[in-house]
Amino acid sequence: MSHPAPDTDTTHRLVVSTTGRIHLVEQGSGPLVLLVHGFPESWYSWRHQLPALAAAGYRAAALDVRGYGRSSKPQDVAAYRMLDLVEDNIAVVHALGEQSAVIVGHDWGATIAANSALLRPDVFRAVGLLSVPYAPRGGPRPSEIFARMGGPQEFYVSYFQEPGRAEAEIEPDVRGWLAGFYAALSADTMPPADAPDPHFVSPGGTLRDRFPSGRLPAWLSEDDLDIYAAEFERTGMSGALNRYRNMDRDWEDLARFDGAPITQPSLFIGGALDASTTWMADAIQAYPATLPGLVSSHVLDGCGHWIQQERHQEVNEILTSWLARLPA
Numbered sequence: 001m002s003h004p005a006p007d008t009d010t011t012h013r014l015v016v017s018t019t020g021r022i023h024l025v026e027q028g029s030g031p032l033v034l035l036v037h038g039f040p041e042s043w044y045s046w047r048h049q050l051p052a053l054a055a056a057g058y059r060a061a062a063l064d065v066r067g068y069g070r071s072s073k074p075q076d077v078a079a080y081r082m083l084d085l086v087e088d089n090i091a092v093v094h095a096l097g098e099q100s101a102v103i104v105g106h107d108w109g110a111t112i113a114a115n116s117a118l119l120r121p122d123v124f125r126a127v128g129l130l131s132v133p134y135a136p137r138g139g140p141r142p143s144e145i146f147a148r149m150g151g152p153q154e155f156y157v158s159y160f161q162e163p164g165r166a167e168a169e170i171e172p173d174v175r176g177w178l179a180g181f182y183a184a185l186s187a188d189t190m191p192p193a194d195a196p197d198p199h200f201v202s203p204g205g206t207l208r209d210r211f212p213s214g215r216l217p218a219w220l221s222e223d224d225l226d227i228y229a230a231e232f233e234r235t236g237m238s239g240a241l242n243r244y245r246n247m248d249r250d251w252e253d254l255a256r257f258d259g260a261p262i263t264q265p266s267l268f269i270g271g272a273l274d275a276s277t278t279w280m281a282d283a284i285q286a287y288p289a290t291l292p293g294l295v296s297s298h299v300l301d302g303c304g305h306w307i308q309q310e311r312h313q314e315v316n317e318i319l320t321s322w323l324a325r326l327p328a
Helices: 049-055 082-095 108-119 142-147 165-184 222-235 244-253 281-285 312-325
Strands: 011-017 020-027 032-036 059-063 101-106 124-130 266-271 294-300
Touching (some): 020 082, 032 049, 032 108, 049 312, 059 082, 082 108, 101 108, 108 124, 124 312, 142 244, 165 222, 266 312, 294 312
Parallel strands (some): 032 101
Antiparallel strands (some): 011 020, 020 059
């Protein structure tokens, strides 16, 4: 299949990070806005935001998170701990000749962005969170929480813990698996409410057993899917999955930040049909305490998980409006 022609206004860069290199794509000039993707995506998930932010007077930089795309992929599982990913983001800001940036993340990228702002408020002056709300570190060890979810079924995060297990499901048919995963969490293709939840695995089963089959979601073209699949067919899935394998390590590393709020100006955008929003409703309600600098919060009706791709025009309008309101 033919791929979309590259945007001649974008620039691809490889910058030095703590473990090698981080690949990013940037567009525009002005104050720096760092865009951090989630699982299982790449810089390409911000393809609609790069030109919109550039047109609004910002220098937008969408990176490939460590383990993805053309960024370095360390072999050590522990190299994907949150502290190291925050260091990558700091390295990107400095490599681009800046001392500070606004950071915006989606899915795992939202959690990475939140922790970047929490750990280094001197570098990240504001933070935007898409799909996954901010919840301060606290409570029991994450693996213990996930093990109790779903009864006899296995929560997907627990399923991802053992190195090689999820890879064995995904890598024989990366393109087909991605298509099913994207569809399962998209508003227009997700399973009906009474169908088995695609976030869980039946005993002896796989995640893809519960993926919908058939059409792609409206936001994802065949060419878009080709681009995502090509990246993971080249890199494999371990780098992406290793993020999940560090949740207990993060819980230990961040003990000194237990219950800590993020005080910089912040933004939240979620999808009303996204489990990340509905399961974490308590986290959103706690924002007056956990995000005291919250400027605006939005839950988009009829929207699923892939929010900046499903509803890119609305997200672009919210993002640029929020950015315009930030202190210079």
